[in-house]
Amino acid sequence: MAERAFHVGVDIGGTKIAGVACDDRGAILSQVRDRTHSPTRGDLSVPRIADLVRETVASAGLPMDAVRAVGVCAPGPLDVASGTVIRVPVLKWTNVPVRALLESELGVPVVLENDGNAAAYGEFLHGAGKGLRSLAFIGLGTGIGGGLVLDGSLYRGRHDHAGEYGHLCVEKDGRRCACGNTGCLEAYASGTSIAAIAREAFAGTGRYDADALASLDCRAVEVLAKEGDPIALSIWDQVGRKLGLAVSALVQSLDPDLIVIGGGTSRALGLFYDTMVDSAKRQMFAVLANDLRIAAARLGESAGAVVAAFLAAEAHGLWKREDHP
């Protein structure tokens, strides 16, 4: 029997890191999750990522030397060729050479990919976009990311920056964004911004004391809206309107087969779906509005890590897309 190849994928989110170990047939052997380490110097957390890889491998009952490649997906912008994360405002990372640091920690080839690209590719291969030619993925999480599969291929752009819809301007001179600009989609519709907007909105009501207000998070705003709270509902309404503007820009300029909405915050899709669609259709040609297709992501929370593992395997010739249709 030929020696089996294993690969590990890591998904670095704004609040969580996930690791999976996969075999050469795509089966998940183990999964490990942890909170994201976010010190002020990003490179300090690379050893923590290495520890997560080791834990993931150990909990699959494998030795480290059975691992052929490690794929890491992280929020962009990043440089795929050099394996460097250029800037992640929510993590306060700037120019972190993740691939080089992690390869020297682990002694295994590492591939870095934008998390939105990984999710888009995953949804295209096995999720909501299976069988289509083109899709735009919008990932609503702690921040907002995204990715594009166009005419059957992952489209990365010149600086591997394609799909960064979070920083489309949806309100001129609007809210300050973590990126330093104003009016970005992320300043209205990321989990972080939804929580911040809610804290501002409830601060004037006297309903919460300072501690309760400080601990109000995006999940709480979702629960409040589902209970019918009008302030919370109006916040999700704004999320829908701003997302709708971004969707209309994507559809008017790219005309993909499908828009896929994913990420942790998309759990609340029912709270903003109708407003998003209304707002999008208002800025769209009728021929596009009448055939607008928006779907929730189908792959679960581990998808980013699994796709990262496969992108690493693919990059090192250990896996071919056509072998596993």
Next chain:
Amino acid sequence: MAERAFHVGVDIGGTKIAGVACDDRGAILSQVRDRTHSPTRGDLSVPRIADLVRETVASAGLPMDAVRAVGVCAPGPLDVASGTVIRVPVLKWTNVPVRALLESELGVPVVLENDGNAAAYGEFLHGAGKGLRSLAFIGLGTGIGGGLVLDGSLYRGRHDHAGEYGHLCVEKDGRRCACGNTGCLEAYASGTSIAAIAREAFAGTGRYDADALASLDCRAVEVLAKEGDPIALSIWDQVGRKLGLAVSALVQSLDPDLIVIGGGTSRALGLFYDTMVDSAKRQMFAVLANDLRIAAARLGESAGAVVAAFLAAEAHGLWKREDHP
């Protein structure tokens, strides 16, 4: 000697139609121009397009039966597969089956392509984007069109609508656009809109009588600005700001190698270039702003018709891109 193949290309603009006859090596044998016929029923002008093709062929000294294929490019949205123009607000065309009507008039195979796509492909093959992998073309004319070449291929989208940047929203609840929506880029930066905005701005000044005001066109606004007229300058300033927003949306979401600005109105590029770049960079990650590349289109006014001729020849196996690098 083998029989030579000739093809004809037609470029339908908001104000002009152009025809060119090309031989199988790409040489232009004749060119004919005319004003666009714009009756209320668009299909009435297809016989006029057929006449232009016959004139173009005759002035090349060819018989009609030497023509193997005719390519037509028109403003979108249109359906390439069925050869139907779906809607051109500036021409008042809705669902005009250009290919079928023209094939029955001429008895020659016809290919229909979006004019922005044709221009994008032309700039990619032989113009400002030669040697690059990806570009976004913005065509500023009577209306605003565009096209995308991504990773080496013309990207059309599900409804052949990709690249229609003219209807990106650049001002919430802004000026009414010919498409029926409000705040579209085209409502601020097309030749038609620039002239309309100038007429509104000068109406209050008493500088022009009603006739002079009515005949104020985009070209006149360009001349006034070059003479230093502050009202005209502020209009071009607004063109730059609105275009900058569209450029930032394109760069943030697509990250192409190059943005190419073309079309008749781009003659005035010097009047709005700096404002456009400033406005674009203000809504962009630094990594993209520091490497922003915007170029004027290099191909002349005949390019649309020439590329249409070649797309027709390519579709009918008469020409291959790799044979003519």
